[in-house]
Amino acid sequence: MDTHDSQENFHKVLIVGNGGREYALGLHLKQDSRIEQIFFTPGNAGTALLGVNLTLPHNQDIVEFCQKEGVSWVIIGGESALVGGLSDDLRANGISTFGPSRAAAELEGSKAFMKDFVASCGIPTARYIQTSDIKAAKDFARSLPLPIVIKASGLCAGKGVIIAQSYEQAESTIDSMRKEFGQAGECVVVEEFLSGYELSVFGICDGEHFSLLPPCQDHKQLYNDDKGPNTGGMGAYTPSPLCDQALLDKIATKIFAPTLAGMKARGTPFNGVLFAGIMVVDSEPYLLEFNVRFGDPECEVLLPLLQTPLLDICQAIESKQIARLPIRFRDGYCVGVVLASHNYPFGSSTPYPITIAPFDSALGHICYAGVSQESATSPMLASGGRVALAIGVASTLAQARDNAYTIANAISFEGKLLRTDIANKALKA
Ligand code: AMP
Ligand code: GLY
Numbered sequence: 061m062d063t064h065d066s067q068e069n070f071h072k073v074l075i076v077g078n079g080g081r082e083y084a085l086g087l088h089l090k091q092d093s094r095i096e097q098i099f100f101t102p103g104n105a106g107t108a109l110l111g112v113n114l115t116l117p118h119n120q121d122i123v124e125f126c127q128k129e130g131v132s133w134v135i136i137g138g139e140s141a142l143v144g145g146l147s148d149d150l151r152a153n154g155i156s157t158f159g160p161s162r163a164a165a166e167l168e169g170s171k172a173f174m175k176d177f178v179a180s181c182g183i184p185t186a187r188y189i190q191t192s193d194i195k196a197a198k199d200f201a202r203s204l205p206l207p208i209v210i211k212a213s214g215l216c217a218g219k220g221v222i223i224a225q226s227y228e229q230a231e232s233t234i235d236s237m238r239k240e241f242g243q244a245g246e247c248v249v250v251e252e253f254l255s256g257y258e259l260s261v262f263g264i265c266d267g268e269h270f271s272l273l274p275p276c277q278d279h280k281q282l283y284n285d286d287k288g289p290n291t292g293g294m295g296a297y298t299p300s301p302l303c304d305q306a307l308l309d310k311i312a313t314k315i316f317a318p319t320l321a322g323m324k325a326r327g328t329p330f331n332g333v334l335f336a337g338i339m340v341v342d343s344e345p346y347l348l349e350f351n352v353r354f355g356d357p358e359c360e361v362l363l364p365l366l367q368t369p370l371l372d373i374c375q376a377i378e379s380k381q382i383a384r385l386p387i388r389f390r391d392g393y394c395v396g397v398v399l400a401s402h403n404y405p406f407g408s409s410t411p412y413p414i415t416i417a418p419f420d421s422a423l424g425h426i427c428y429a430g431v432s433q434e435s436a437t438s439p440m441l442a443s444g445g446r447v448a449l450a451i452g453v454a455s456t457l458a459q460a461r462d463n464a465y466t467i468a469n470a471i472s473f474e475g476k477l478l479r480t481d482i483a484n485k486a487l488k489a
Pocket of ligand 2: 278292293351354355356357358
């Protein structure tokens with residue numbers, strides 16, 4: 061990270077969330093000498109090594125804590141707090157916040173809103189219908205070639221998407237979506253399947269201008285070769301050689317520029333990090349989804365290479381100066397391999413102790429996610445779905461991948477589940 065001359069401006073920062081992403085945010089912020097103390101809510105047993113974990117269940121609890129403690133910045137990691145209007149509540153109380161407003165978070169909070177917005181801006185996306193009329197959904201599904209994509213409209217942590225391989229499966233999925241996801245499933249999106257490769261592209265946005273970060277690739281399916289159920293993400297790497305400057309320029313002009321202009325025109329400008337899930341078909345980008353926050357595990361691989369302090373980025377968003385801030389990344393590559401528990405993505409596991417064999421810290425580091433501890437001195441337990449990530453950094457992608465797997469192999473817990481092919485698509489290309 062770039063160094064600072066001024067030590068005058070001390071900050072207390074609160075990070076909202078409990079995953080590997082929030083651990084990575086904490087690890088990055090900890091290297092910034094202007095930051096005096098880091099709090100997490102709720103955090104995990106790993107973030108307790110970086111700062112102080114707090115239980116602040118409601119927005120009002122967070123606002124009151126920030127006021128009492130003099131917290132100057134709140135970094136919101138995940139979508140549920142954003143969709144729940146936490147950034148609005150904080151800003152209304154004069155607390156600086158990284159994260160879009162509730163209204164802007166609808167880009168992720170409602171797939172139905174997102175699809176209609178995207179269509180109204182002329183952004184390339186899959187053909188779709190969004191409806192609560194079961195018959196209309198089924199008729200549209202019958203009109204599409206197989207396979208067919210069916211999505212619940214609301215927040216389902218990346219798990220509300222089913223790829224139906226037959227019309228019968230499509231129909232039974234449409235029927236069951238409503239029951240399974242309750243509120244979120246009330247409106248269903250049926251869309252054409254796009255065949256290509258996926259990229260995660262992040263834009264730092266100040267409502268009007270944006271700056272794209274190096275392209276990442278996530279690995280959504282549970283098993284090697286993109287087999288098995290969709291998950292929140294089983295591993296990622298950056299920068300992806302599958303995205304050259306020409307493609308990144310198309311993503312900027314066809315997706316990010318119209319989105320920022322459209323959100324501003326609606327009176328809901330987007331401030332924060334906008335995550336475009338892209339399918340590249342014949343060198344053309346199609347938008348699959350927007351998320352209104354950093355990806356997890358993409359955040360864990362971007363931040364180790366980010367040289368510009370995140371605090372400077374937050375301040376530039378707040379003062380609408382993103383167009384003037386060069387966001388620098390160091391040369392090299394970063395690969396993150398998720399170590400999940402045996403029930404992932406269907407449930408968390410019985411807590412099992414984690415052991416870590418020594419490894420050379422020059423290879424990379426561990427990001428803790430679904431971990432807990434009975435007491436501060438007891439062993440760390442694998443208790444969540446995605447337990448930890450092995451992060452490898454190196455000057456080549458192959459070496460970063462090897463480093464990540466060396467660290468992944470040093471971490472043991474019962475039922476450890478990982479993909480062994482993270483970054484392979486790029487290495488084979
Ligand atoms: P979403 O939550 O919309 O990003 O969907 C989760 C995952 O489902 C994506 O990352 C893709 O792997 C897959 N997916 C979603 N929509 C489509 C589509 N139209 N065509 C192909 N795959 C899709
Ligand atoms: N890695 C995808 C997500 O954060 O939703």
